[in-house]
Amino acid sequence: MSTTPSIPTETQNAASQTREITIAHSPDSDDAFMFYGLATNKVRVPGFKFTHTLTDIETLNQKAIHEAFYDVTAISFHAYPYLQENYALMSCGGSVGEGYGPMIVSSKPFTLDDIKRERIAIPGTLTTAHLTLKLFAPEIETALVPFDRIIPEVLAGNFSAGLIIHEGQLTYAHSGLHKVLDLGVWWREQTGLPLPLGGNAIRRSLGEKTMLTVTQALRDSIQHGLDHREAALAYAMQFARDLDENLANKFVGMYVNERTLNYGEDGKEAIRKLLQMGHERGIIPHPVKVDFVG
Template sequence: MSTQTPASNDAAIREITIAHSPDSDDAFMFYGLASDNVQVPGYRFTHTLTDIETLNHKAMNEAFYDVTAVSFHAYPYIQDNYALMACGGSVGENYGPMIIAPRPYSLDEIRKIKIAVPGTLTTAYLTLKLFAPEIETEVVPFDQIIPQVLAGKYDAGLIIHEGQLTYSHSGLHKIIDLGVWWQEQTGLPLPLGGNAIRRSLGPEVIHIVAKALYDSIKFGLDHRKDALAHAMQYARDLDPEMANQFVGMYVNERTLSYGEDGRTAIRKLLQMGHERGIIPHPVKIDFVE
């Protein structure tokens, strides 16, 4: 699904392609740009909405979009072609991806059960493997994990996005919140996803686009009612109150700036992934703004 700003006849207009997931938090974040409330003279921004694991692979295999939402776990695989933007990230403050199941397994039991996961490049998967390296997994589209666990195809699932707020409505049990586990292990928030920008754009364009994204996030936060109304069309199974809660979890002051502990958390997460053999090569992180 794509949305585009109106075309211009001016050949000097530079098009910047932006890709993000069709979720209420990303929609809120990009509302300023998507609604043309944030404009940059000489630039046109086009938006493509695709699930995060598809974006992870597209960035890794093609370096396709100028700006793309990515899981932090995917960043080491795209670091030669992309830099991390200093804004636009989603960080869990003592919350994050959860393992859910129809019955309350113990942590020892859950380590021996095959878990449905939303993708092997997701940060949820990386954190799961840090928690339990031996755990067996199978990839299932993120929005099918809860239905397939309920149908009995899997004994447990690793959930992200709105499922974190709705799983109990289906009678499922939370076995562990990996954001809580991470905070207990490190004392840091859990960085989940960010926005990356193609290095080939060059420093000047990167700065202009990064400023536009910052302004879009700020516009949404400053015009919350309108931004939430826009985001509701992507709020799967959430009523307005829950959508507001979900957006607040992942679009906040840390989305404007990770903060020093947020940047430390990103580095630590990926360094641990490399040290544990989950990420095959050293990670080089640089933030652009």
């Protein structure tokens, strides 16, 4: 009679002591670069196992609001007020535009006054791009379009203009589109601050100690990518839609940098101000209390 080999006690104990942390982020080159260290086990934390899910940011926003599903999730800052009860913001891992950001692009030139009377394709109601657009032009009419379909839809003549995020900020001109307004430039003119676009939120139910440990793990992963840029960029290239290596390197540099390791005081002020203005203008229905971890 055959018997099943027993699993050594120390192996059982190690398995039972390992805590799984679920992480979700966008399938973009900057996020991939950021999580390269953790995703490839170059950065490890004893007692923790990290599993990764990649999906678009609007889906992540909705899942965090309605389910508080992932332990760590990329979010748009516009979504934070709706999930603040279950999540806090990590003090690292954010994408911040230093005088640049989402853009309104069109197939023909528009003045800023004219564009406010047009119907604009947007990538999601909870994106920070949409919040900033509404701060710029509260009355503007919008329509939801998947972010990677906005440029094709504008080129097809289905919309006069589109609000582009991600790599489209570097590729729109190749398609013959015109830049009407860079909202990162507009925001800096209004406030003197960088434009915070997206960050990483961590579930409060993990407890303070685990929240701090996991936040440090992400900071270590970001630092590993910056320290091993060539390898991290090669990994990120599989997510670099329509970008060659030079453009991907430029895009990653825009959104993974020293500011990603730590927002800095002005970065944290910018997050608070963006959400406060959204509330004051009636775009965000309730007050926001921003808590940072790490």
